[in-house]
Amino acid sequence: MAFEGLAERLQNTLNKIKGKGKVSEADVTAMMREVRLALLEADVNFKVVKEFIANVKERAVGQEVLNSLTPGQQVIKVVNEELTKLMGGEQSKIAVAKKSPTVVMMVGLQGAGKTTTTGKLANHLRKSQNRKPLLVAGDIYRPAAIKQLETLGEQLNMPVFSLGDKVSPVEIAKQAILKAKEEHLDYVLIDTAGRLHVDETLMGELQQIKEAVNPDEILLVVDAMTGQDAVNVAESFNEQLGLTGVVLTKLDGDTRGGAALSVKAVTNTPIKFAGMGEKLDALEPFHPDRMASRILG
Numbered sequence: 221m222a223f224e225g226l227a228e229r230l231q232n233t234l235n236k237i238k239g240k241g242k243v244s245e246a247d248v249t250a251m252m253r254e255v256r257l258a259l260l261e262a263d264v265n266f267k268v269v270k271e272f273i274a275n276v277k278e279r280a281v282g283q284e285v286l287n288s289l290t291p292g293q294q295v296i297k298v299v300n301e302e303l304t305k306l307m308g309g310e311q312s313k314i315a316v317a318k319k320s321p322t323v324v325m326m327v328g329l330q331g332a333g334k335t336t337t338t339g340k341l342a343n344h345l346r347k348s349q350n351r352k353p354l355l356v357a358g359d360i361y362r363p364a365a366i367k368q369l370e371t372l373g374e375q376l377n378m379p380v381f382s383l384g385d386k387v388s389p390v391e392i393a394k395q396a397i398l399k400a401k402e403e404h405l406d407y408v409l410i411d412t413a414g415r416l417h418v419d420e421t422l423m424g425e426l427q428q429i430k431e432a433v434n435p436d437e438i439l440l441v442v443d444a445m446t447g448q449d450a451v452n453v454a455e456s457f458n459e460q461l462g463l464t465g466v467v468l469t470k471l472d473g474d475t476r477g478g479a480a481l482s483v484k485a486v487t488n489t490p491i492k493f494a495g496m497g498e499k500l501d502a503l504e505p506f507h508p509d510r511m512a513s514r515i516l517g
């Protein structure tokens with residue numbers, strides 16, 4: 221299960237303070253030392269850890285705890301609230317364009333789960349919001365990617381727009397939007413090319429698509445299992461493209477949790493969805509408060 225080590229360590233640490241009728245500054249300092257280690261071990265970015273610890277400490281030795289009848293529990297509440305804040309606070313929803321269709325660019329490195337997530341997102345939009353999405357095969361360099369999206373479209377019984385692999389992705393994206401308008405489809409989900417590493421050619425192409433279609437949403441799909449790497453990838457995509465959201469995939473795996481806890485703080489881009497498995501219904505809107513409560517038990 222995801223966050224297992226982190227959850228266990230945090231819960232053990234917090235249990236020690238839970239029942240305390242009085243919490244001293246020394247108690248808080250000792251507790252925060254353990255929390256700090258647990259977070260670092262979970263691969264949370266060290267700057268993020270530092271700031272988080274400072275925020276919790278300040279509040280935990282402050283009036284809201286001192287004046288409380290159950291200071292131990294109050295400290296835990298502070299940790300929970302700060303964790304929630306760290307992951308973005310409020311749930312951040314997917315954009316809806318004033319004028320249909322809403323255009324969403326799906327970006328990310330190869331293997332992160334971009335194509336699968338495109339299918340999952342289409343499924344989610346139809347199921348929970350009654351939308352009519354168009355899937356767009358914009359990854360023309362990996363022939364299997366077009367086929368993969370077409371198969372997803374068949375499984376979902378949803379239209380897929382493809383012009384094969386000889387037409388530029390910019391052109392494909394533009395024509396897909398015209399098609400969506402004609403057919404009164406209200407979301408255009410563009411699957412774009414991925415590479416093994418962030419490189420200039422990839423970014424150049426993504427920037428061209430962005431300029432051509434002016435997307436309402438640029439969602440980066442990253443693999444939560446890759447921890448700090450996911451955060452670094454998010455940082456470079458954000459610098460070069462300006463992301464509007466992140467989808468963390470493979471949160472069903474045994475990720476240590478570092479990516480989930482650092483991405484928002486490092487890139488100031490909200491996590492909008494979490495991938496929880498390979499199946500097409502395994503995508504969930506990301507709720508920072510629920511995730512914090514899951515970690516703290």
Ligand code: GDP
Pocket residue numbers: 328329330331332333334335336337414468469470471472473494495496497498502
């Ligand atoms: P792309 O290269 O980024 O388009 O990646 P794919 O969509 O082809 O996905 C790569 C692999 O990751 C596939 O085997 C997917 O089934 C798997 N995958 C994608 N999302 C998830 C997820 O949330 N959980 C798990 N366990 N596997 C996932």
